[in-house]
Amino acid sequence: MDNYFESPFRGVTLDRQVTHPNLIVGRYSYYSGYYHGHSFDDCARYLLPDDGADRLIIGSFCSIGTGAAFIMAGNQGHRHDWISTFPFYWMSEEPVFTGAANGYLAAGDTVIGNDVWIGAEAVILPGVRIADGAVIGTRALVTRDVAPYAIVGGNPAKVIRRRFEDRLVALLLDMRWWDWTDDQLRAAMPLLSSGAVEELHRHWIENIRPV
Template sequence: MPIAPDKTKLYPNENIKTVCYIKNLPAKPNVEIGDYTYYSDNKNPPENFYECIQHHYEFLGDKLIIGKFCAVAEGVTFIMNGANHRMDGITTYPFNIFGGGWEKAAPAVEQLPFKGDTVVGNDVWIGQKVTIMPGVKIGDGAIIAANATVTKNVEPYAIVGGNPARLIKKRFSDEMIELLLKLQWWNWDEQKIFNNLALLVSGNDIVTVKKLLVN
C-alpha cells in the first residue's frame, strides 16, 4: 500500500493534468521550490508556472524561494526586483533601456531599489490571481486570499486579503501558532505524515498539537 504520492513526478496524479509539482519542472536559476508544493491551473498547462515569475533577471541575484507543501493557484504573479525603477531622481522613467543615446543614463545596480529575496514559507495557500511584490516574506501556514496584492511581510498562520493585503484574522491562537511552528510537520518523513493524516487535516486544538509534538 502506498503511503505518499511520488514526489519526483511532475504530475503526482496522472488523472489530473491541471496540477503539477513545481520542483520537478526544469531547474531555473535563483528559484528554489520545496517538496510537494504544487501549482494548479485550469486554463493553461501548469508546467508554465515560470511565466508567473516576472522581471526576474539573473544578474540581480534575487531569489524566489517557496517551501514545502504549498498550494499555488492559477494567475499568481511574483514580481521580482527587476521590475523596479530608480526613484531618487526627478523622474522614474527608464531612459536607458530605449537606447538612441539615452543609454548614458543607465543606473548602477546599487542605485535601483532592491528588496531582497521573495520567500514563501511552508504549508502556504496562495489563492487565484494573487500578486506578490519583490522582497515579501510570507510565513508558514499563511493563507493569501484570491486577488490580493501582497506588499509587505505576512506573519505565520495569518489570513490576509485585499489590495494592499491586510490581516483578516489569525488562523489560530498565539499559543497554537507557537506550537505549530515548533511542530514543523512538513519536515516529517513520509511514514510519519501518513500515520498522522487524520490529525493533520482535522486537528485544530492545542491538545492535538501537543500530542503530535511528543510522538
C-alpha cells in the first residue's frame, strides 16, 4: 500500500470493525493498522468467545497505533508456579498428557479508559486497566494498571510523567468531555484542541453541567 490516505486500515472507527462478543468499544475510538496491514481483529490476541470469559473493553476517543497487541485469555494455561509451564491439559490429543490438570487462570477484563493514546507496537498484558487520558509509549510493555493522564513507556512500562498537574487532571475527570453529545463537542472543539483545561471546565459549568 503506497497511499496511506487510501488504506482501508487508516482511522476506521472500531465500532465499525468489531464483531466479537467480548470486545466492547466506545464511540470514535480507532485503530490505525496501516503499517502492519491488518485490522484490529489481529490486535486482540487469544480473545475467547465464551460467555463469562475475560473481555477487552475500550472507551471512547481512543487512538490505537499500528501493531498494538492486547494479550487476553489470562495465563493461557501456563503456570509459572507449577513444576512445568507447559499447558499439558490443552494438548489432550497426546495420550501421554492424560490426567493433566487445567492450569488456566482468568485475569479479569482488560479495560482501556477514554481518550487513551496507545503507541505503535505497544503490548498490554491481561487484566490491565489503563485509566482515562493515559498515553502508552511506542513498544511499551504494560504489565500493571496505569493512572489517569499518566505517560508511560519502556519494558516493563513505567511512568515518565503526567500530562497535566493533579489539579487539572481533577478538572478533566470531573467534566468527562468524552461523554458529551456531538453537539456539545462541536461547540467546544476549539477548546478541546488546545491546552486550556480551566477554560474548558468553565465552559462545561456554564453550558453543559447538569443543574
